[in-house]
Amino acid sequence: MDETAMPLKCLAGVKVLDLTQFEAGPTSTEALAWLGAEVVKVENPKGGEPGRTAFVGPKGSPDSYYFFEFNANKKSVTINLKSERGLALVKEMARRADVMVENMAPGTIERIGLGYDVIRAINPGIIYCQIKGFGEGSPYEKNLAFDMIAQACGGTMSITGEPDGPPCKPGPSLGDTGTGMLMAISILGALYERKSTGQGRRLQVAMQDAMLHYIRIAFQQQAVTGHAATRAGSRSVTGSPPPAGIFQCAPGGPNDWIYVFARQLDHWHNLLRAIGHEELIGDPRYETIEARRERREEVEAMVADFTRCHDKHTAMRLIGAAGVPAGAVLDTMELMTEPSFERRGILQTMQHPSGPFKMPSWPVRFDGAPPKLEPAPLLGQHSAEVFGDWLGMSAGDIEALKKEGAI
């Protein structure tokens, strides 16, 4: 039990009808679930949403680690949307929901009969949300997209990679989770408004469009230089003055690097002290950004000579404590096993029927503690509970639906 985490009830009473899959949609509804909304995934009785099975999970589990991560704190019901009764059922749920979210391929939600006009007629107060790869009115609005397609077409790849190398995909799934976060913010804005006005909203976001929000730093660089922002390796696209970037540490493994960024004069002086070059403090050859830019190689070699003699944790302690922005490059295993994350509730352990699974939780603390992680649901785990609560159905009603093949 993680005692630093607390259940959050900020969105108590908010009902979310979740028709999402994979990552972009599920991350948006999961954010609402962390905040205490009742998020109910509606899933195909045959295997559930594709994220359950398109990736690998613990031995014997029908569900993937991928599914665990993006569906924490949610409920699951099964409904066969191809059956008439199933479709009617999901519409009954939409009548009672505050929010509905979907991220199916373009045209699919309309084809199955749950498009905006249909749902709005049933529940004019609903916040109806759609996440697609490309925006309505874009030349590619009918195209399929995954995270990497959004990152290619949304500019993030063009500014990631070595200066003389090909475009590189940022490792973070920004096309998915990044877009999901913008949708979550928009849903919350609409929910706040609705509390006063009762007004419903139609929200739409495209993954390509969302990427522009995350690379505004590159757009400002373009405004300054007049040409497209370029790739800068470990440096910022803004062309940070030296020393800036990663420096190798002992013993030289693939992630034995430290980031050092001594932009301001006080950072530079602090750095000189930390690396044993006090004698250069005040030396005009290095005192201005322009001077250090002219001697980039020399300046960066001084830093590298120091970092190479230390492991990255020691280097970070020595340089960081001296008042220089500096950070060791940490890999996922180092992060997963760093005890402070667990102590602070940033990593929490999901008590899943297939066994415990340690994973990142919602990283914002509310009055000192992040929201408590609850297990991702098994397929259909909450059918009886939700159909009972939302629709007033009895065990007998539910049994009949099962026999009919509707759920």
Add this chain to the structure above:
Amino acid sequence: MDETAMPLKCLAGVKVLDLTQFEAGPTSTEALAWLGAEVVKVENPKGGEPGRTAFVGPKGSPDSYYFFEFNANKKSVTINLKSERGLALVKEMARRADVMVENMAPGTIERIGLGYDVIRAINPGIIYCQIKGFGEGSPYEKNLAFDMIAQACGGTMSITGEPDGPPCKPGPSLGDTGTGMLMAISILGALYERKSTGQGRRLQVAMQDAMLHYIRIAFQQQAVTGHAATRAGSRSVTGSPPPAGIFQCAPGGPNDWIYVFARQLDHWHNLLRAIGHEELIGDPRYETIEARRERREEVEAMVADFTRCHDKHTAMRLIGAAGVPAGAVLDTMELMTEPSFERRGILQTMQHPSGPFKMPSWPVRFDGAPPKLEPAPLLGQHSAEVFGDWLGMSAGDIEALKKEGAI
């Protein structure tokens, strides 16, 4: 005038006291401003927050493009926090605010006398928000951090770059904007709750911690393989089956590439049709993911032979329209000049006193249109308006404060 954009009033009446600077803080409050909150930046009368001047802007403008991007739709007042009267003034504003946000260096807000305990005593219903580089209780809680330090220590760099190369910084400023988005979501959750309960909240997020949220795909990969997630160039950290990745297009410039990701069998068949290899549909040498993995080089050479003969836009049209997830690598200039973004209100033009500036807006559509872009404020532009509205001050009162050096 962009007629596809509309002013949003979702957060009408919400008052945000904004003590943020640079990007991580400003992006969180800007999200609230897009949604219609009244966001008031409190700035040093001598030059304002550092983001105004640490980067370049249009000729003759005291403010940078950087500042424009992260401070749209906000107001600005000047207050000298080092004067007693100035400090009293900001406390009076805190008494009337619904939300207060800061992202100063560790310990600074407490030192200037605006720490949580002080503000909470003045206004127990306030949502008090802090963004730092490292979390309270982390071994590095006192360290300075910028975007790149968070990306080094938060794992995003370890999974970005070529497989045999050094870690690379993702181009997007995820350490800043990515963190800002998680704070915005949390603020909105707390605001929703407060509408019913009147309850204040203390919210805290660390940029390092926030990075873990965006690389959960890498943590699931680690769970599957048992080792730290690695760098995968243009591929996904999950090790996507071929063909997956970028393929060069004519005429071979630095961003003349197209991403092709034909994971599913129908994608593969559609791709074979698009690239003129219908004869291989059904060929057992390529029909399964395992088979294609074994023949990765051959499979990817087929795709490359096709894409090399087309420019990336043509290749995207041909492959995308065939039902294969595919996307041209677009650079910031190509995005800025693509007319559909402007037509759809995703790019809007800020009518700033220094001249028009086209930039990405909030990319989520509300009932068909994104929120309307309003100019970033000049330093102190709204002092009279806000001190009048919030604190009932007269022009004479404000003049006196100016003389005193308090504002």
